[in-house]
Each structure stands twice: as C-alpha cells, then as structure tokens.
Amino acid sequence: MNKRSVPSIRLVAERAGVSVATVSNVLNNKPNVSPDFASRVHLAVRELGYVVSRAASQMRSERHRLAGVVVPDLTNPMFASFVSTLEHVARLDGFDLIVVSARNNAEEERARLDDLRAWRPAGLIVIPCDGALTDRLPQGLGGPVVVADRIPDDHAFDLIAVNNGSAAASIAAHLSEQGFADCLVLGTSLGITNVRERWDGFRAAAGPMRAELIEVGIDDDARFQLLEERLRGPNPPRALFALDHQTSIAAYRLLGEVGLSIPHDIAFASFDEMEWMRLVSPPITAVRQPVEEMAQAAWRHLVRRLEEDRAEERKRDRKQIRRLRCAIEIRGSTLPRCRTSRRSETA
Amino acid sequence: MNKRSVPSIRLVAERAGVSVATVSNVLNNKPNVSPDFASRVHLAVRELGYVVSRAASQMRSERHRLAGVVVPDLTNPMFASFVSTLEHVARLDGFDLIVVSARNNAEEERARLDDLRAWRPAGLIVIPCDGALTDRLPQGLGGPVVVADRIPDDHAFDLIAVNNGSAAASIAAHLSEQGFADCLVLGTSLGITNVRERWDGFRAAAGPMRAELIEVGIDDDARFQLLEERLRGPNPPRALFALDHQTSIAAYRLLGEVGLSIPHDIAFASFDEMEWMRLVSPPITAVRQPVEEMAQAAWRHLVRRLEEDRAEERKRDRKQIRRLRCAIEIRGSTLPRCRTSRRSETA
C-alpha cells in the first residue's frame, strides 16, 4: 500500500481473485466477461474505492477522452458561460477538459497552447485572442482543432461563429425604422474580423440613416477620447451602437458622465448582451449571442472530427464553417416614443 | 513514428546521441549534466518539438504538479474570477489545474469530486456548494484540501474566507449613520454559514436602526413573493440590504417593477459587487470581496501543505482558518442627501 494508499488495478484484481486483464475488461465494458467475474470485480472496486488512473490508462490506449479548451479570458462572462456549457456536454461524452485562459494576451495564448501538448489531448477547442491563431499553433498537437466565436484570418480551421452581419443589420434596420437620422458605431478595431463583419452588416442595412464608425481600440484612452469629444460636441449622434461588451460598458458609463439621457438624448444598443442590460432603466437593446449553442455545436463538431479520424476518413482537407443566429432584444434604450419591449430574431 | 508522430523521450535521446536518462535529467534540471550534453538535448528537443508527456511523467514520479479545482458555478463572475486568478498563480508554480464546476448541485459536486480522483491530483481547492462538503468528499483523494469562500459546517478543512461579519457591520453602521430608521435584509438562507455571519454582523451593528430579515431562498418564487408584498405594503422599509449577488439582482429588478426609486424611496446596498453596480444610476453601495486575494491565499496555502507533506511534517491535525477583509464601496444608492461617492475598508 504505497503512494498515499491509492489502490491500483492490481489490488482490485487480487481482492476479486481475478487477473488485472479481467478487471480492465470489466471496467471498460468489454464483452466476453462472465457476469460472475464482473460482479466480483465491481464489488472489489466499490470496497476499495478504486478509480482508474487517467494517466496510466491514457498512456496505454490510443483513444483517450481528454480535450483542451483555450479561451481569451475566463472572467469574461461570455467565455465563462462557453466553458461551463462545454464542460457539461463534454462530460456527457465521457470527456474531461483541461481549460486554460490566455488572459487576453496572444503571447500567453501561444505559451498555453504549447503547454497543452504535454497532456496529449485528443482534440482542441479554441476561442483565439485574434485572427492570427495559425501562427501560434504549435506543431504536433496531433488532433483536430475547432475554433469558436472569433474568426481566424485564414481558413485553416473548422469554425463555429455567429452571423455577425445579419445581427448588426437587424439593429440598423430597427434604429432606422425608429426614425433616427444618424448612428455612431463603436468597435475596438476593424482588424478583428468579428468587428468588421458587424460594421459591414450595419452599414449595408442602415438605409437613409447616416452611419459613422469610431475604432476605440482596447483600453486605449486616447482613442476613447475621440468618442467623448464627439458626444460633447455640437452635433452629438442620435444613436450609439457598441459592437462588443467591453466597449458597451465603457460607452454606457461615458454617456452617464457626459449627461446624455437614454433614449431621449441618444439611443443606445449593444452587440453582446449581459444581465445588467435588463436591469438598468431603460433596459438596453442588445444582440444576444447564442453562447451555449455555440459551445454545444463546437463540441459536437470536435467529436465528429475525432470519429472521422478514427475511421481514417480523410476529408480533413476541407474545413467547415458554421454560423449561428443571434437573438435581437429590442428594449427601451432604442424606443424614443414608447417603452414597451419587443423581441425578434435575425433572418 | 507511431501515434500521430508525437515524439517520445527515446526519439529525443537518439537524435541527441545520449541516453533517455540524460534527456530526463536535462529536462528536469537535475545537476550533474555536462553543458555539452545539455545543449545537445535542448537542440534535439527544439528540432522535434518535444514536450514531456504529463501522463507518463506523473505516473512515475511522486510529486507531480497537478491540482484540482471545484467551484459551484463557473458562470458566476466571482467564481470565474477566482478560477482565473488561481490558474495564473498555479502556473507560476509550474502547476496545471483541472477545473470542474458543480453547476450549483451538491450531487453533481459529489460526482465531480469522485471523478477528480482519476487524475490523482496532488491537492484540491474547493468552493463547496454548501456546508456539508465532508459528506461528499470521497476517500482516498490522497492530498491536502483547501476550502475557499463558503464555510463548511465542520472544521475539517483549511479555510480561506472573508470577514463576513465585520463587512456587513460596516454597511449597518453606514446606513444607521445616514439616518435610516429601518432596514430589510435579504438572504437566501440562514442555513448557509456565510449568510448567517453576515446577518449576525449586520444586526449587531445596527444600533438604533431596526433590522429585519427575509430568507428568500434560491429561485424560490413563493418566498420572494413575501418581499414583494412587504415592498408594496403600507410600511415599506427605508433601506434594503441584499446579502449575495443573486439576491441583489432579483431585488434590484423588483424595486424597479414596484416603482420604488433609489435612494429617495428606499436605499439599496449589496454584499458582493459586480460591474453593473457602478454603471446604474445611482451607483450601488456594495461590499466588495477580495476574490483574487482569496484565490492567491488559497493557492499559497495548498502549496504550503504540499511542502509540509513532503517534509513529513505532521501538523496536519490542526486545520487553519484565514479571514480576509472586504472593501466597502459607499455609493449613491445609500446616500439620500448627497450623491458623492466615498470609499473605506472594514476594520
């Protein structure tokens, strides 16, 4: 009884009066095990509190149930929700997940991806920091990679993302329909594909409404200053549309500081919905991304790839892309005339 | 080149023209390796893109750097932040983390704790679902367990928690000082030690202010109805103090529905601070828990226990408890007379 007295398969075998092979067969639901032997093994397992060691089992067998997950930031509620859902569905398939956060840093992402190899994961699900994931992916990860949410610059990966363009277009159509003459759109950077798609979709559907963009960057005070000047200036926009959660928070706070009231002075809408947007008064019109659906789709996709690999099907050359629809939550922040709330979906 | 052509230590050894033992020694920074051999190994490692397999290495060596983390719910921003910090500091010590969520379900927590044994983690950090963690902890986890945030019913664990009583007392003192005649306190259940400590601390420091408690439960509509009746009734309280984040959100929304304005009709304060509390108008007075500090303290504690174990020091019989101070953010929601914001800390 060495090593903290954690029982091994040998101990189980001795106690059950069978060989280790039989114990292994029973525990892995192999056929050709007599009921008598099986129950003896199960009894011994229960008595000893035995659990198969993943380390040992994964080392020996080809298909081990372990997958890696990389997200840009665990403290972002959207990614936390993504991981939480992923963990749940993965467990249903008997998979364990090793989860790492890149802490919004491309270099750290590279390091984490590198470290992940030590686990020899069967596959990977990644929400990358930016579009240049390919440059950061180490050699020899040796398994399928599914990218979610953020869109890589190249087409080197299977991808699950949302339909940014049509969701942003819905907001544009709504604002236009409400009679707003112009709208200022706030995005971190057009260098991010998601932001670009949203801006393009918005502009295309703006109709007679004038659309203007400010790239505020990420935590870039200087650029954010531009927005403040614009809001305090002589001709502030009639509507504001922030293209991601981080920017929404910053913009919403700024509106309060500047003293513009929603929706009387200015309408406000957000891409990305968070709980507080329903709590404030008036509640905020927002695009709600199907995060959980995205996680489930990503997982199913990874599992399918794993099965293809096992079946030696070599259709791996063609990467698949799937786009999910967002929900549009119309609320008081974009309804100058009435305060009732409506709900619809993008086409 | 078997198995997806992931290189093994043997391949590295061949390429470097040394033995596997030397490769292992180099990679584990063992002394007694000549610089010449070391550099040859490093070169081969780089050329092959070799990474040590954790599975194989942990199986052979006694002290492997892997710890388990269990939280009640990853989508709760506080726990997400806890995990994120933990992951960061653990990595600095060369540890990987296997993270699981109990999804707010004690039975699932038990199952996840059981599954965790398969990893043979060196130690565990747990934020338990409720006080009865001891009943759910399987035998043979074989390593130190550090509990954080939620306080177990027994004293069977090392514990890192916050000073609930004095933080709640600070809020009571503040409200009393502001001249509120009475305050309604909202907690899920006094069965939860954290809630009980907060309520006790509040009551003890209420002074002349009348303090009343409603246990609203978790997602218990019937009990929440009591609160609504109380608010709509003839003598609504002058102040409201919600003892956790979930309850805060529900109560804040209810205040809006009932039509009581903050702080004119009623003051509002929350135990647990979230980002939106700074965004709403007026911003909300809140107790901010030192989540990151808690994660760091928990990690340091676990590492210390691991070292003690290795040194065979047997002071394990005495469990240690550490309480951290919360910050009190005084904001407009509890300042009927003026709107300026202040900040202080609990004693």
Place this chain on the structure above:
DNA sequence: GTGAAAGCGCTAACAC
C-alpha cells in the same frame, strides 16, 4: 472467458 506478458513514456536507482 480468462490470464500471462508486453509495453505505452517516463523517472529514479544504481552501475559504470
């Protein structure tokens, strides 16, 4: 059906 034995990739003891 069952068990003996090989071997996964690695570390630790020990021989040189």
Place this chain on the structure above:
DNA sequence: GTGTTAGCGCTTTCAC
C-alpha cells in the same frame, strides 16, 4: 557524468 534497467498503472494482443 552517463547509461542501463526496473517499473509506475494501465490496455492490449495472444495463448490457453
């Protein structure tokens, strides 16, 4: 300093 070797706990042939 370096290499040889045993063996960690398990799965997987392959005899029987």
